[in-house]
Amino acid sequence: MTLTTKVLLGMGLGIVVGLGINLLGLNADGSFVNTFLTNGVFGVVGKMFVNALKMLVVPLVLLSLIAGVCGIGDIRLLGRIGSKSFVLYxxxxxxxxxxAITGAALTGIGSGMDIKSAAEFSGADAPPLADVLVNIVPSNPINAMAEGEMLSIIFFSILVGISLLMVGSRxxxxxxxxxxxxxxxMKMVGIIMALAPYAVFCLLAKAMANLGLDLFVQLVGYVLVLIAILLFHLFVVLQVLLKVFSGLSPITFLQKMRNVQVFAFSTSSSNATIPVTLRTVVQRLGVDRSVASFTVPFGATINMDGTAIMQGVATVFIANIYGVDLGIGGYLTVILMSVLASIGTAGVPGVGLIMLSMVFSQVGLPLEGIGLILGVDRLLDMIRTAVNVSGDAAVSCIVAKSEGKMDIDVYKDPNAGLEGDLDEVEVQTNAQPAT
Known part of the structure; x- marks a missing residue:
């Protein structure tokens, strides 16, 4: 079996085992299953795998970006790639x-509902735009790497790469x-990915054992509308943009992205998925490493399509429950706030709720409304992250194609980048000129 097949099998078995534990009532607090299996074996293996992926993120982004800038070789070309990526994201x-807002408003979710929740949520103030811009430039690059501040790392890496180009032959x-x-x-990524099927099984088994399906029954309207819009964006909006701007086959794109989407679904973290996304975009989709090493970490930092969709649906849902009429002005504010909040927000699990609290504060919705959706947010966060990383890869393909930095033969080859061909594809990607 290929690695993708093994990972999908691990995901399916994890969901089945986790739901079985939950529905049979075996996961009660203090029980043997809860202590030694769900929070023991499943929890430990899952956390170790996610930590292993996170371990690679900072050095991989730093080295890939520096190498990518040097590989581009032309500072003006780098400027074009950066501006195109930013606008597309x-x-x-x-x-x-x-x-999301249009779909949620048309369905009228939350109207007339009487949902009570004991959950509480403390909000966060939206950072001023000036602070976001200032923090892009790190006062201490080592500290930025230690804290995982991606925009600062990207800025420092690009500056190092440009400086190396200016020094020249020396x-x-x-x-x-x-x-x-x-x-x-990249070899380390390959080693860690060999363990992926087992880790994905543990991550999903634990998630489903803890979450179950009870909350979905109570919040079925919100859940179904949000999932439908997320899938619409993934399978329609992103694929239309890919086809219109690059002419590439959406079917091929989706087939080759399955592995990345499963990883994103399992980890709920765009940042933790960077190593897998970068590897797939280069070796499976044929994007030149010099472009991918810029667009993938940049996208994981500022591209939050799935999170933006959640904010739109949740805003309409909570507004309807509390009988608040936001009006056109309120919805435009939500759109603007969500786009701005996505810039510089860390791609880590649960960050969507922090961003949502900023949006609620801006439009005057009660923050306690977020407590209503806390229970189901963990599983929905997994789907949102899969949408986020798909957007990163789609924009990477569009930008690379427009700059002639893409190997179309690799993109069209269904076997490119599979386990047996990794070294061969890597050599081809580095050696062959872009077509």
Whole structure:
């Protein structure tokens, strides 16, 4: 079996086992299953795997970006790639939340409902735009790496890469060293991914054992509308944009992205999925590493399509429950706030609720309304993350195709980048000119 098949099998078995534990009532607090299996074996293995992925993120982003900038070789080309990526990411996020608000408003979810919740949620104030811009430039790059501040790491890496280009031939040995170190990091990704099927099984078994389906019955309207809009954005909006702007086959794209989507679904973290996304975009989709090493970590930081959709649906849902009429102005504010909040927000589990609290504060909705959706948010967060990383990969393909930095033969080859061909594809990607 290929790694993708093993991962999908692990995901399916994990969901079945987790639901079985939950529905049979075996996961009660203090029980043997809860202590030694759900929070023991499943929890420990799952956390170790996620930590292993996170371990690779900062060095991989740092080395990939520096190597990528040096590989591009032209500072003006780097500027084009950066500006195209930024505009496309903001465009997809704006479309996502506009579609979410429209869909939720048309269905009228939450109207006339009487849902009570004891859950509480403390909000967060929206950071001023000036602070977001200032924090892009790190006062201490080492501290930024330790804290995982992605925009700061991206800025520092690009600046190092540009400086190496400006030094010229004297920096060649250092550039070669960075590229070698980058290859070592990609090999580490391969080693960790070999354990993925077992880790995905444990992550999903624990999630389903703890969550179950009870809350879904109570919040069925919110859950179904949100999932429907997320799937619409993934399978329709992103694929239309991919086809219109690049002419590439959406079916091929979706087939090759399954592995990444399963990882994103399991970890609920765009940042933790960066190593897998980067590997797939380069080796399976044929995007030149110099482009992918910029667009993938950049997208994991500012591209929050799935989170934006959740904010739109949740805003309409809570507004209807509390009988608040936001009006056109309120919804436009939600769209603007969601797009701005996505810039510089960490791609980690649960960040969507923090962003939602900022939106609620801005439009005057009660923050305690977030407590109503806390229970189901964990599983929905998994779906949102799969949508987020798919958007990162789609924009990477569009930008690479527009700059002639994409190997179309690799994109069309269904076997490119599979386990047996990793080294071969890696050599082809580095050696062949873009077509």
């Amino acid at each position: 903001l465009l997809t996020t704006a479309i996502a939340i506009a579609v 920096a060649k040995s250092l550039i070669d060293g960075v590229e070698t170190a980058n290859e070592v990091m």
